[in-house]
Amino acid sequence: GITGHPCAHARMINVARRGYPWFLFAEAFSVDPDYATDVFITDGSGEFDYESLARGRFEFVDDNADQDRYPDWDRNNANQRAGWDDGRTTFKAIFPGLDENNDGVSDFNQNDNLWPDYDEPFLKYSVDPPEYLFGLDMNNNTVVDRFENDEEADYPYKRDHRGYNVYGGAEVLRGVTLKLGHMNEWMLSKDRQSRSVYGLLTLEKDYAGLGKLRFFDYAKVVKDDIADDLVQWEQLPNVKGGLVRFSDPLLAQNTTANSAYVSFDYTGIERFHFINKLKYDTYHQRDARPGYEDTARLLGLINKADYRMRFGKNLLFEPKFKSMYLRKEGFPGTTDRKELSEILFLVLKYGMFGKTWTELGVQGTLFRDKLEETNDFxxxxxxxxxxxxxxxxxxxxxxxxxxxxxxxxxxxxxxxGSVAFMTVFAGVE
Incomplete structure (x- = not known):
């Protein structure tokens, strides 16, 4: 134990009830500030290093936010150094929620080069920038929860937090679900608290011979002054990706927030795909706060279409078009953006010798920066x-x-600019 504190506690309880179409869930938790699952260990000479996490401690609960084969720790012990290779010289990337095929490579950079795929010619048609992704943000730090990464052991609840969360709802129509809830949590060592009343409406429906419609709307009234800082993976053009510290802007200290997302994938014509996505986030301050705009908003719109035409057995022609609009303003610590990109792709593919293909491509781009015309091109x-x-x-x-x-x-x-490239990928089927 700790002097004056014989032990530190962690407690939790979850209760769930489901009876179609209704469902109910409740949870309560408390994790003391001093709660820990690590121990100090000696080095080869029998000495303790109380200041170095890498050399002085062994953690029994891994930090593995991205749920891959590699723990996220920077540890000296081989059992917990799996996030590092080659004697801790090469760091294995940590990007929760952004490696859905579990290949250890970011879904935003599948060819593992110096350019994220959403900014690389031709590849950018299939990959959309992260600003356009939808998800819940229950801790109100403006980062989608499933993409968050920190440096803490993966406890079910955060250390130094106590609180509860209750929600219930029903599938009101086939494919339409409504959820309402209330969450309240506070820190044990500081006078900080997070309270919210929230609702989530979801709709997912397939239309035979036409396509698939998705709609999500997440609304909440929040008072949250608990800082949830992160260490997030980021890659800018011309550099390898790396972990960057993110500070919670505390945008929801007394705020009404809403995040809406709608998409429709049209599949009514053979070999023709038409994909549409819209995301709209708002944070409205319920009282005046120095350094904060009355309303912060993000609007993202994507429309893209492609058609595959085959001539004979070996010749394939594929025209594609993608339009992207982004408007982002009022977020503390970030630059306002108002941009439009119109991109045309023409790809010709010719098959030779069965397993060999020759590809020719042309991409034309019209980019307009509505806030800084010198960036137009x-x-x-x-x-x-x-x-x-x-x-x-x-x-x-x-x-x-x-x-x-x-x-x-x-x-x-x-x-x-010009680039010559040669790559070899090995895989199994």
Missing amino acids: EGLVYAFQLSNVSDFMGYKLTSNVGFRTETQYFEGRTKT
């Missing part, structure tokens, strides 16, 4: 790629070699 990208798929010792090898050149035409200046 028109862009052209030309690309050539030779691809081959082969079998080798039980693996499926995909080899790509090619060349790409890009030109951006700004007012009074031109920016040009």
Whole structure:
């Protein structure tokens, strides 16, 4: 124990009841500030290092926010150093919720290079920037909960927190669910508290011969002055991704917030895809606060379409179009944005020798920055790629070699760049 405190406690209880179409859930929890599941250990010389987490402690509960095979700890002990390779020189990326295929590579950078896929020519058609993703933010730090990463052991509830959460609801119509709830939690060592009343409406419906509609609306009234700081994965163009500390802007100290998302995937015509997404977040301050706008908002809109045309057995032509609009304003510590991108893709693919393909591509971009006209540009990208798929010792090898050149035409200046590449991917089927 600790002097004056013989022990530290962690308690929790969950109760759930479901009887279609109704459901009810309640939870209560309390984790003392001094609660811990680590112990001090000696090094090879028998000495204790009380200041170094990497060398001096062994944690029995892993920090593994992304739920992969590698714990997230920076630890000296081999059993807890799995997040590091090559003698702790290469850090395995930590991006919760952004590796849905569990291949250890971010879904935003599947070719593992210096460019996120949503900003890389041709790949950007399929991958949308993270600002357009929807999710719940129950701790009110403006980051979707399933994408959060911290440096704490993965306890069911946070250390130094006590509180409860109750919600109930029903499937009011087939495919339509309504949930209402109340959450209250507070810190034990500080005079800080988070209280919210919230509601979630979801709709998911398939229309035969037409497509799929999704709608989510998450509304809440919040008073939250508990800072939930994070360490988030971030990748900017021309650099390898890495962990960046994120400070909770405390945007919801007395706030009415709403996050709405709607998407429709049209599949009514064979070989034609038409995808539409809209996200709209608002944070309205219920009283005046220095340094905060009355309303912070984020509006994201994506429309994209592609059509696949086949000529004979070996020739494939695929025109694509993508439009993206983003308006973000009033968020403390970030720059306001108001941008429009219109992008046309033309891809020609010709098959040779069964498993070898030649690809030619042209991408045209019209970019407009509504807040800073000097950032406006028109862009052209030309690309050539030779691809081959082969079998080798039980693996499926995909080899790509090619060349790409890009030109951006700004007012009074031109920016040009070229890249030659060769990649080999190995996988199993």
